[in-house]
Amino acid sequence: MASGQSLVPTILLLLLCIVSTAVANSIIQVVSGDRKIQIDDNLYCDSWRLSIETNNYGVWSTVPERCESFVQDYMTGYRYQSDLEFVASVSLTFAKTVELAGDGKDVWVFDIDETLLSNLPYYATIGFGTETYNETSWDEWVASGEAPALVPSLKLYEELQQLGFTIVLLTGRDEYQRNVTVKNLLAAGYTDWETLFLRATSDEGKKAIVYKSEKRAELISEGYRIHGNSGDQWSDLLGYAVANRSFKIPDPLYYIS
Numbered sequence: 001m002a003s004g005q006s007l008v009p010t011i012l013l014l015l016l017c018i019v020s021t022a023v024a025n026s027i028i029q030v031v032s033g034d035r036k037i038q039i040d041d042n043l044y045c046d047s048w049r050l051s052i053e054t055n056n057y058g059v060w061s062t063v064p065e066r067c068e069s070f071v072q073d074y075m076t077g078y079r080y081q082s083d084l085e086f087v088a089s090v091s092l093t094f095a096k097t098v099e100l101a102g103d104g105k106d107v108w109v110f111d112i113d114e115t116l117l118s119n120l121p122y123y124a125t126i127g128f129g130t131e132t133y134n135e136t137s138w139d140e141w142v143a144s145g146e147a148p149a150l151v152p153s154l155k156l157y158e159e160l161q162q163l164g165f166t167i168v169l170l171t172g173r174d175e176y177q178r179n180v181t182v183k184n185l186l187a188a189g190y191t192d193w194e195t196l197f198l199r200a201t202s203d204e205g206k207k208a209i210v211y212k213s214e215k216r217a218e219l220i221s222e223g224y225r226i227h228g229n230s231g232d233q234w235s236d237l238l239g240y241a242v243a244n245r246s247f248k249i250p251d252p253l254y255y256i257s
């Protein structure tokens, strides 16, 4: 009987669903039975992360103490990698819809830190709360030029170049860090950008959102069309002279206004 045969896989599938649901539930129960605080922290920190990523939270200066290990687990685990892959993938999907004029004026803007380059090795040594930020050790880390690429960003960067986009880099790093930044970018695999904007002395004291808007406005006044913009900070993406599409890369480590 044909219908009887087709029932067997259906029943197996159903059993599998029930078993896996039970397994999932039992894991949650064991965890919550053992350490109720733990799961409460996870829920709290997951909601905190959603809130900061969407910018609903607004300005914040420190990772909540109860979320430091959550942030560490997120940044060093598969979830961060998966989120990065996802953003790169939707960015590319948009990029492919853009009709390029072919005059070299079709731009994609990238931020650098936590967008193209990862400072995870630095944060692994100082800890995952903003309270541990130390300008001296940060400058030493930047000067080392050893930040690795965020691999999904590097792939996106190369794919955008193949599509014909002109790449502009716009970073809050200072002009005096240009050489080491270039060296680091090249070592990480980034090549052939059109322009690298760093903060000049005249940009000192400007909020990132103002400085970055000014630079994008400069580009537009020079006839560039900013189709896409990738950054880990809302101040990379908001303000004025914004790109047609902005792509927020996850970053629960720090917030820059």
Ligand SMILES: *[C@@H]1O[C@H](CO)[C@@H](O)[C@H](O)[C@H]1NC(C)=O
Binding pocket: 134, 135, 136, 137, 140
């Ligand atoms: C900041 O980093 C420098 C260099 O690593 C270190 O000497 C100094 O003690 C640190 N300062 C604080 C407040 O942690």
Ligand SMILES: *[C@@H]1O[C@H](CO)[C@@H](O)[C@H](O)[C@H]1NC(C)=O
Binding pocket: 176, 179
């Ligand atoms: C940066 O590199 C250029 C040449 O590659 C050199 O002329 C310049 O002095 C360097 N600047 C600094 C601050 O090291």
Ligand SMILES: *[C@@H]1O[C@H](CO)[C@@H](O)[C@H](O)[C@H]1NC(C)=O
Binding pocket: 098, 099, 227, 244
């Ligand atoms: C980008 O935005 C400008 C201004 O809103 C619009 O004229 C242009 O068609 C947009 N380009 C794309 C590729 O969506």
Ligand SMILES: [Mg+2]
Binding pocket: 111, 112, 113, 114, 115, 231, 232, 233
């Ligand atoms: Mg950044």
